[in-house]
Amino acid sequence: MIHFENVGLRYGMGPEILRDLTFDIPRRSFQFLTGPSGAGKTTLLRLLFLSLQPTRGIIRSFDREISTIPRDELPMLRRRIGIVFQDFRLLDHLTTYENVALPLRVRGKEEISYRADVLELLKWVGLGERINVLPPVLSGGEKQRAAIARALIDRPELLLADEPTGNVDPPMARRLLSLFLELNRLGTAVVIATHDLSLMDQVEARRMILSQGRLDIYD
Amino acid sequence: MTDMRDTAETEQPARRPEMRVRPTAPIVPPSNVSGNALMLVIAIMAFLACLTFGAVSMVRATAASWQSEISREITIQIKPDDNLDMEQALKDARDLALTFTGTRDGTIVDKAATARLLEPWLGDGLDIDELPVPRLVIVTIDEQSPPDFTAMRAALSQKIPQAFLDDHRTWVDRLVAMARTTAFIGTGVLVLVFSAMVLTVVFATRGALSGNRHIVEVLHFVGAEAGFVASEFQKHFLKISLKGSLAGGLLAALFFAIAGFWQGRAIATPQSDQATALFGSFSMGLTGYLGIAGTIAVIALLTTLTARFTVMRTIHEIDQIRSDPSRTDQLPDS
DSSP: OEEEEEEEEESTTSOEEEEEEEEEEOTTOEEEEEOSTTSSHHHHHHHHTTSSOOSEEEEEETTEEGGGOOGGGHHHHHTTEEEEOTTOOOOTTSOHHHHHHHHHHHTTOOHHHHHHHHHHHHHHTTOTTOTTOOGGGSOHHHHHHHHHHHHHTTOOSEEEEESTTTTSOHHHHHHHHHHHHHHHHTTOEEEEEOOOHHHHHTSOOEEEEEETTEEEEEO | OHHHHHHHHHHSOSOOOOOOOOOOOOSSOSOOHHHHHHHHHHHHHHHHHHHHHHHHHHHHHHHHHHHHHHHTEEEEEEOOOTTOOHHHHHHHHHHHHHTSTTEEEEEEOOHHHHHHHHHHHHOSSOOGGGSOOOEEEEEEEOSSSOOOHHHHHHHHHHHOTTEEEEOOHHHHHHHHHHHHHHHHHHHHHHHHHHHHHHHHHHHHHHHHHHTTHHHHHHHHHTTOOHHHHHHHHHHHHHHHHHHHHHHHHHHHHHHHHHHHHHHHHTTTSHHHHHHHHHHOOOOOHHHHHHHHHHHHHHHHHHHHHHHHHHHHHHHHHHHHHHHOTTOOTTOOOO
16 A cells, blocks of 8 residues: 655755665554654654655555655545644644544535544544533543544544554553554554554554664564 | 444443534634734725725815816906996807807806905905906806807907906816826825735735644645635635725725715805815715725735635645655654
8 A cells, every 4th residue: 555665864964864664554454653752753654644755765655656646636645544643733723523523524525424423433532521622621632532533534544643642541542542453454554653562562563663764664 | 433333332331412513613713813903904904995095086076176167167357448338348248258159158247246256355345336347257168169269259359359258278277287186196195005905915814824824734634625725714814804894994984974974064164165175075976985895895805815825825835845855844853
């Protein structure tokens, strides 16, 4: 589904943050992306989300080379990818329900067609009682769960999550992990960037370890 | 989602009544500080622009009416002479003038009216027969096809040598020059005020939009097409600009209505006469209302287009970051 070949990236004239990355993200796969702080995990997720282009190398995303994709086609491709940002990126004037429903709304879907799904997902992530609450009132963990729900709501083919359990307690982390596994079982490829070793230990999954710009993969 | 639903049901406690979802809020927040400030700026600029437009229209109309009034009439002046029957000469002059094509009406300024004309200089209770005062005949002419003044002048001097025809050309020429200058200055002021309005509205809209950049980014990243994002912001800013410009335009129209009402009520008073002489009538007329409607439409269009271009440019910038890794200004640390 996603193929990286000798990908390198540097910002300006600085050193290469990512070097010679060659790997695949197969369909229906589940992997953790880990490594020390500053290793380039967020940058790699941005490359996967098509919000950055590499300085060198080739990235093929959904069978298309990203350097050849016109700008106006990017939104359609991004709709196949769900992303959980580290800083959540929720809109403060929309309720939890409206934030989670946003990807469906921008696709032009009628509210009646998605209301039940959104409410169900919100219940699943433990926000069933917080549907009409605005993000500034939510705790860090609740914001994170809302951001996860927003990324999942349209059943993406690829889910990218940047530290998705960083602000939640261990039971909720387990619950979210089981949600990711469930989603993966239903056909979504999942990449979770995390420092949380205990989380990784709960699942037998592929581990992609970034260190000093290089990537080691343990299947 | 069915599998997830099954799992959810097993883990959920007893079902509670379904929570009600509030009516969906607009994607762009309907009201915030920058939006309200923009609405105020638009209202003020619309008021000033409409006021200037009305004032300039008024000055142009007044200048045109000065010019028209004075060029609608000619005057025959007859100097007194011992051998002249003044009353007969006045009638002859009037009749002669009316034989020319292009004349409409002739009025002899009688002794009482002549005395009133001289009252400011010679005082009250003047006996006009005791003084060698010239007498006047005022002839109304067709502005569009005026009579042949040279022929009329020649005919008059042949029949009444004491008669002198004044076609007001000197005054008309001066007034035309003055009216043109006034209209030119007015148009210049209008252009300046409209330019200031355009720049203020454009920059205020961009300022208000800069506070919403994060919304553009989130929409872009959840898969919204650029056209969708732009249309959401367009709708929002169209509402703001219509509210602001309608308030400003209606306030300007109200100002003219109140001034016109005051002028109508205070008719024949020194203050009203002075204001009318200086500014003309405060009535708006169809042109005035069309001007206000046009100004409102221009402001609404400007704001909407600025919002569209700014959103499209913001999205373009986000995509430039994508294609240019050296641009790190919008990225968190890796």
